[in-house]
Amino acid sequence: MNFDDLKRSWNAHAQSLDTTLQLNRTTATAVLHARAATMLTRLRGWLWGEVAALAALLVWLGSFVVREWGHWPLAASALALHLGCVALMIAAIRQLHMLAGVDHSAPVVRLQRQLEQVAVVRIRTTCGAIVFGVLLWLPALAVALRDMLGADLYSVPDEGVRNWVLANLAFGVIVLLVARWAARRWGGRLDNQSLAGRALRSLGGQELEVARASLRELAEFADEDRAA
Amino acid sequence: MPRRATDSEFLDLLEPQRGALFRIADAYASNREARDDLTQEIVLQLWRAFANYDRDRPFAAWMKRIALNVAISWVRRAYRQARVAPAGQAIFELAADPRPDHSDEMAQLRAAIARLGELERALLLLHLDDHPHDEIAGILGLSTTNVATRLHRIKQRLRQHWRDPDETAP
Numbered sequence: 001m002n003f004d005d006l007k008r009s010w011n012a013h014a015q016s017l018d019t020t021l022q023l024n025r026t027t028a029t030a031v032l033h034a035r036a037a038t039m040l041t042r043l044r045g046w047l048w049g050e051v052a053a054l055a056a057l058l059v060w061l062g063s064f065v066v067r068e069w070g071h072w073p074l075a076a077s078a079l080a081l082h083l084g085c086v087a088l089m090i091a092a093i094r095q096l097h098m099l100a101g102v103d104h105s106a107p108v109v110r111l112q113r114q115l116e117q118v119a120v121v122r123i124r125t126t127c128g129a130i131v132f133g134v135l136l137w138l139p140a141l142a143v144a145l146r147d148m149l150g151a152d153l154y155s156v157p158d159e160g161v162r163n164w165v166l167a168n169l170a171f172g173v174i175v176l177l178v179a180r181w182a183a184r185r186w187g188g189r190l191d192n193q194s195l196a197g198r199a200l201r202s203l204g205g206q207e208l209e210v211a212r213a214s215l216r217e218l219a220e221f222a223d224e225d226r227a228a
Numbered sequence: 229m230p231r232r233a234t235d236s237e238f239l240d241l242l243e244p245q246r247g248a249l250f251r252i253a254d255a256y257a258s259n260r261e262a263r264d265d266l267t268q269e270i271v272l273q274l275w276r277a278f279a280n281y282d283r284d285r286p287f288a289a290w291m292k293r294i295a296l297n298v299a300i301s302w303v304r305r306a307y308r309q310a311r312v313a314p315a316g317q318a319i320f321e322l323a324a325d326p327r328p329d330h331s332d333e334m335a336q337l338r339a340a341i342a343r344l345g346e347l348e349r350a351l352l353l354l355h356l357d358d359h360p361h362d363e364i365a366g367i368l369g370l371s372t373t374n375v376a377t378r379l380h381r382i383k384q385r386l387r388q389h390w391r392d393p394d395e396t397a398p
Binding site: 014020029 | 239273378
């Protein structure tokens with residue numbers, strides 16, 4: 001067996017396909033006109049949704065900070081949330097900008113690198129959003145209670161309420177640490193098709209490792225010195 | 229300004245390339261159903277990119293660049309969506325199913341291709357389809373020297389594997 005024999009077999013296979021393979025134009029036309037969203041189209045839609053929601057949150061939090069400026073615990077809480085939202089907004093806009101440059105007719109190595117770079121930013125943003133959600137839920141609660149009910153969580157004299165709040169914050173941190181540990185340990189077995197599976201694999205670092213490995217592979221593949 | 233493309237213009241250009249497109253989908257999909265899904269993804273992506281296709285450039289190279297990009301993305305990150313083709317129908321239909329050939333050599337070549345990484349698989353497929361090195365370099369985004377070196381290494385590994393299949397992995 002040698003490569004030339006196989007090349008001959010391949011050519012014969014190609015010729016045989018040309019005679020036995022038919023293009024079903026009816027099915028093809030149905031596919032062309034189907035309203036199907038690719039993964040990238042869905043991601044773009046999701047990111048625009050994120051940007052719109054974050055913009056609304058930023059306006060709301062900004063006006064809250066101005067209103068409560070004299071009351072520093074509430075203003076500081078809203079400011080922390082504001083900064084978190086700004087970071088998420090920057091990450092979403094960065095991903096949209098990166099996706100705008102994605103062209104499927106670009107050379108394979110370049111396009112695959114672009115897609116993996118988007119994946120890295122996306123994974124880091126998911127991790128950041130999870131940590132942000134767990135650590136800042138208390139300021140979020142304080143701001144929401146103030147805005148909707150006029151109540152000030154920080155001035156509640158009841159020790160029981162304060163202890164409940166602190167216990168919940170501690171519980172959130174513990175849940176985050178346990179989830180990260182469990183995701184690191186068992187994340188490899190999780191399904192990466194579901195949203196929850198991907199979020200846990202992102203938290204556990206498996207998703208980032210896969211994307212980094214792909215980027216390394218692409219760099220090595222394009223590196224002439226390594227090919228030699 | 230890209231001009232408006234018609235279905236028939238697109239399908240007329242696609243028809244002579246059906247074998248090449250089928251071989252790419254076949255090389256990256258693990259079974260017939262997956263191959264049909266991947267074919268659908270590729271055709272859909274080709275159609276969406278067709279508005280920007282420069283008619284002065286060869287369709288085959290443009291088509292293969294997109295097909296390989298979609299196939300590799302599909303394998304790497306499950307770049308998939310729900311099937312939109314009517315149930316039980318595929319874009320490409322084989323008159324003599326399931327395979328037009330059953331030769332040992334083709335089976336060996338298929339097995340060898342399946343053992344390669346996604347990028348090397350693309351390189352070998354283009355080489356088997358008789359693309360010159362500079363064209364392969366353009367499609368993949370590599371230098372011509374890199375293409376030649378990598379092809380030489382792939383062939384070497386395949387030869388080694390065929391000599392001693394238990395000892396080596398391509």
